[in-house]
Amino acid sequence: MYLTPELKSLLAAQLERVEALKRQTGRIALYLFPHLRGRRRGERRHDFRKAWATACLNAELGGLTEEARAKRREWLKANPRAGLLGALRHDFRRTAVRNLVNATVPERVAMTITGHKTRAVFDRYHIVSPGDLQEAARKLAGTFQGTSGVSRLTRVP
Numbered sequence: 001m002y003l004t005p006e007l008k009s010l011l012a013a014q015l016e017r018v019e020a021l022k023r024q025t026g027r028i029a030l031y032l033f034p035h036l037r038g039r040r041r042g043e044r045r046h047d048f049r050k051a052w053a054t055a056c057l058n059a060e061l062g063g064l065t066e067e068a069r070a071k072r073r074e075w076l077k078a079n080p081r082a083g084l085l086g087a088l089r090h091d092f093r094r095t096a097v098r099n100l101v102n103a104t105v106p107e108r109v110a111m112t113i114t115g116h117k118t119r120a121v122f123d124r125y126h127i128v129s130p131g132d133l134q135e136a137a138r139k140l141a142g143t144f145q146g147t148s149g150v151s152r153l154t155r156v157p
Contacts, residue, residue: 056084097125 003011011032018029021042031044060076060083061069076085093114100110107122116122 052089053085056087060084094125094127097122098127101126 014032017036018032018034021034021036022029025042027042029042033045034042035045057076061072064072076082080086097110097114097116100113101107105113111117111119111122114122114125116125
């Protein structure tokens with residue numbers, strides 16, 4: 001597996017935390033992401049739904065003043081599927097596919113990275129957005145006889 005330098009350093013930091021846990025408890029740590037505190041310290045994490053929800057909430061409220069945080073928190077209580085709180089962990093697989101394709105990574109390589117075994121499923125994850133269509137039109141502008149490099153594109157119904 002090939003890792004980006006940032007991911008490699010994040011994993012190295014996690015390994016350090018696990019090593020410190022092993023030294024403190026005197027037990028072998030079998031997992032890369034065990035519970036590091038609390039009554040389950042050293043045990044396997046079975047699910048991270050609560051941590052996911054907390055991270056999404058913190059991202060929604062980050063950078064807001066106390067008053068704005070309180071208002072946003074109330075609004076999110078009334079609309080629990082709004083904003084990041086409605087995000088599913090699996091949504092990031094689609095984001096990864098789009099980012100890889102947009103970065104011109106060959107699709108076969110992107111399929112291997114994301115774990116897609118069939119082209120049909122990979123294509124379901126690679127959603128074409130209006131921005132993608134605008135970019136394609138921008139790239140084609142001026143390449144055919146009778147067209148010009150128009151700076152502003154409009155959608156034709």
